[in-house]
Amino acid sequence: MTVVGADGLSRPAWAAEDPLLMEYYDTEWGMPVRDEQGLYERICLEGFQAGLSWVTILRKRPSFRAAFADFDPDVVAEFGEADVERLMGDAGIVRNRMKIGATIQNARATIALRADEGLVDFVWSFQPRETPRPHDRSEVPTVSEESKALSKALRSRGFAFVGPTTMYALMEAIGMVDTHLMASHRRGASGVWPE
Template identity: 75%
Template sequence: MDQTDATGAAPPVVRGDDGLARPTWAATDPLLRDYYDTEWGMPVRDEHGLYERISLEAFQAGLSWATILRKRPAFREAFHNFDPDAVAQFTDADVERLLADAGIVRNRMKIAAAITNAKATVALRAEGGLVDFVWSFQPATTPAPRSYAEIQTTSPESVALSKGLRAKGFAFVGPTTMHALMEAIGMIDTHLVDSHRRGTSGVWASVPLHGALSGDAR
């Protein structure tokens, strides 16, 4: 399939053999395509799922998301299915075990952050829990991007979420990583307007979209 427009540039979305339009990053690799069609941008409102996604977003820093998805089964096994209570009890011996596990990303700082964040997740229960805390940073509106150029990598809300989580003892939760998290869990909808997944989360059904009328996006 020709994936260039009249200018020779790749179009924002590509229509697959099933007739559905997806962004180019999710159009060819079967693993990414399935993730895009079933998970990305859907609401995550349980502690276990949110802790896992925070952990994996941190491990993804500097790497491709495809790499993380391919390693996700090994990550889940190595981190006790991302049970915060279990990971919070990890010792130095567990860190060494993880550093020797070729199935995951073997980065000492990221492994330490996952353990630190498990402890912070458990501690946050006394203040209402991780889910309520993270979702409290949901913006009032969501972008309506028509091209990749209109999708930001940070936002005032992701900066605030990063600062808030750091204040609660979390690590490896920078503004860019938190913006990616917000996209992944449906706190904002950055599906391209022409994508078949636009609006499927249900989070923004009755909420204004940036640029929905004017065509301009944040």
């Protein structure tokens, strides 16, 4: 079900409960991300989100960007053990050694992909032929055959914290699938999926 806000716009309940989530939903979530740095950032933040609420990550995103050099893969790939220790002491981010290590590992894997098609073309090659058409949040998948395949392919290329559910969330966030509810004012906003 959707909730009609004071502005008269219809959104899913999760996007209507917090002003930060509403802004994210209205301007960013589900919009295509087709640049390497932006996609690398989304992969890493989705990994950090595992087990936490998305609003926690959004609130910490400015600190994440400061801590990880705006998610510039060339810079993050050079991080060493001293950087890991510095990040473990940074209360502005999620201090999880495995997720921090994965962010560094994913930067190196992103750079390695440049020798082939690059991260953007690699990820977008897993776009499905159809997108869900949910009327209710219960109709929105949390995993798909494409997210399973993307997860497996990224792992084979050296990425970490890219499980199938996390990759489905990524696919939603970057517009590869449109899981906006049919009644939402954002349905079809990405331009990727004609209605």
